[in-house]
Amino acid sequence: MKKINHAIIGAGLAGLACANRLQAAGQSVEVFEKARGAGGRLSSRHRLNTTFDLGCQQLNAATPEFSQALQLWQKKSWVASHDQQTFYGLPRMSGLTRQLSKHLTLHLSTRIVGLHKKATGWWLEDEQGQQFGPYQQVTLATPVAQALPLIANHSAGLNQQLAPAEHSPCWVAYFVLPDKLAVARSDAANNAHSSHLRRWTLLNTKPAQQENVQKWVVEASVEWSKKHQDLTSQQVAQKLFALWCNDAALTIPKPPLLLEAHRWLYAFTAQSLGVAYLQDLTKGLNVCGDYCLANHLNHPLSYQAEAAWLSGDKLGQQLTKAMQ
Ligand SMILES: Cc1cc2nc3c(=O)[nH]c(=O)nc-3n(C[C@H](O)[C@H](O)[C@H](O)COP(=O)(O)OP(=O)(O)OC[C@H]3O[C@@H](n4cnc5c(N)ncnc54)[C@H](O)[C@@H]3O)c2cc1C
Numbered sequence: 001m002k003k004i005n006h007a008i009i010g011a012g013l014a015g016l017a018c019a020n021r022l023q024a025a026g027q028s029v030e031v032f033e034k035a036r037g038a039g040g041r042l043s044s045r046h047r048l049n050t051t052f053d054l055g056c057q058q059l060n061a062a063t064p065e066f067s068q069a070l071q072l073w074q075k076k077s078w079v080a081s082h083d084q085q086t087f088y089g090l091p092r093m094s095g096l097t098r099q100l101s102k103h104l105t106l107h108l109s110t111r112i113v114g115l116h117k118k119a120t121g122w123w124l125e126d127e128q129g130q131q132f133g134p135y136q137q138v139t140l141a142t143p144v145a146q147a148l149p150l151i152a153n154h155s156a157g158l159n160q161q162l163a164p165a166e167h168s169p170c171w172v173a174y175f176v177l178p179d180k181l182a183v184a185r186s187d188a189a190n191n192a193h194s195s196h197l198r199r200w201t202l203l204n205t206k207p208a209q210q211e212n213v214q215k216w217v218v219e220a221s222v223e224w225s226k227k228h229q230d231l232t233s234q235q236v237a238q239k240l241f242a243l244w245c246n247d248a249a250l251t252i253p254k255p256p257l258l259l260e261a262h263r264w265l266y267a268f269t270a271q272s273l274g275v276a277y278l279q280d281l282t283k284g285l286n287v288c289g290d291y292c293l294a295n296h297l298n299h300p301l302s303y304q305a306e307a308a309w310l311s312g313d314k315l316g317q318q319l320t321k322a323m324q
Pocket of ligand 1: 009010011012013014015032033034035038039040041042054055056057058059060110111112113141142143146170172219264266267268288289290291303304305306308
C-alpha cells in the first residue's frame with residue numbers, strides 16, 4: 001500500500017474515527033485540534049474537583065457498525081451501559097475520546113486558520129502563523145460553519161455541496177446540588193416538560209459518576225437557545241436553573257454549590273447532507289462530521305454522535321482503499 005501524509009482538522013468523534021482507520025492501515029496521520037483536549041462535543045468540564053459532560057450525554061446505535069464499535073469499546077472498558085442500549089464514556093464522555101486519541105499524533109491548542117496548496121502538497125497554518133506540512137490529503141472534521149472558511153478558496157465543488165448543511169445552537173446549564181436535595185433518581189433523566197428545555201440529566205445516574213453531590217446538566221431547546229443567543233452565560237445559567245426548578249416542581253432553599261452555563265454554537269445538525277462524507281478528489285480535500293449523515297439515520301435528534309463516527313470511519317475506509 002502506498003503510504004502518504006494525511007492531516008485531519010478536528011479531534012471530535014468524526015476526526016478520531018477517520019484518523020484511527022488511516023493509522024490502522026499504516027498511513028501517516030496528524031490531527032489538529034483548537035481545544036486543549038480531544039473530544040469536541042463529547043467534551044467534559046472540570047469544576048469543584050469533579051467533571052460535567054457538557055455536550056453529548058449518551059451513545060446509541062441505529063447501525064450494526066456503530067453497535068459493533070460500542071461493543072468493542074465496552075470490552076475495553078472505554079464505555080459502559082446499564083441496558084446494552086445506551087452507552088456512556090468512562091469515567092465521563094471525554095474518557096472515550098481520550099482513548100480514541102491515545103495513539104494518534106495530536107496537535108492540541110492548534111487552531112488552523114488557513115490551508116495553502118504548494119508544489120510539495122498541502123500546508124496548514126495556525127493562528128500563530130506556524131506552518132505544518134506537506135500533506136497529500138487534508139480532511140476537515142469540524143462543524144460545517146468552521147469548515148467552509150478553510151475550503152472557500154480551494155474547492156468550489158465542496159463549497160456548493162456543503163451549502164445546505166446547518167447546525168443549530170444549544171445553551172447548557174450545569175449545576176451542583178447537595179445530595180439529599182432535589183429529584184428522585186428514577187425521575188431524573190430525559191424528563192424535561194417545559195418546551196423551553198430539551199433535556200435534563202442527572203450525571204450521577206451514569207456509570208462511574210456516583211458522588212456525594214448531585215450534578216445536573218440542563219439543555220435548553222433550540223428555539224430558546226436561538227432567542228437567548230446573546231445573553232451572558234451567567235444570565236443564561238440563572239434562567240435555565242429557574243426553568244428547571246419549575247419543571248422539576250422544586251423549591252431550592254439555598255443557591256446551588258455551582259451554577260454555570262456553556263453555549264454550543266454548533267450543537268445539533270439542523271440540516272444534513274445524506275451522504276457519509278464528501279471529497280474533492282482532484283484537490284485531496286475531504287469533509288466528514290455529524291452533519292453529513294445525522295438526520296438521515298433512524299434516530300431521535302439527540303443521537304447524532306453515531307453519525308459523526310460513521311462519517312469519519314467511512315471516509316477513513318475510503319481513503320485507505322484509494323491507497324491500495
Ligand atoms: C448539548 C449537546 C448534547 C448532545 N447530546 C447528544 C446525545 O446525547 N447523543 C448523541 O448521539 N449526540 C449528542 N450530541 C451531538 C454529538 O455530540 C455530536 O453529533 C458529535 O459529537 C459531533 O462530532 P463531530 O466530530 O462531527 O464534531 P465535533 O465534536 O464538533 O468535533 C469537531 C472538532 O473540530 C475542532 N475544530 C473546529 N474548527 C477547528 C479549527 N479551525 N482548527 C482546529 N480544530 C478545529 C473543534 O474544536 C472540535 O473539537 C449532543 C451535542 C450537544 C452540543
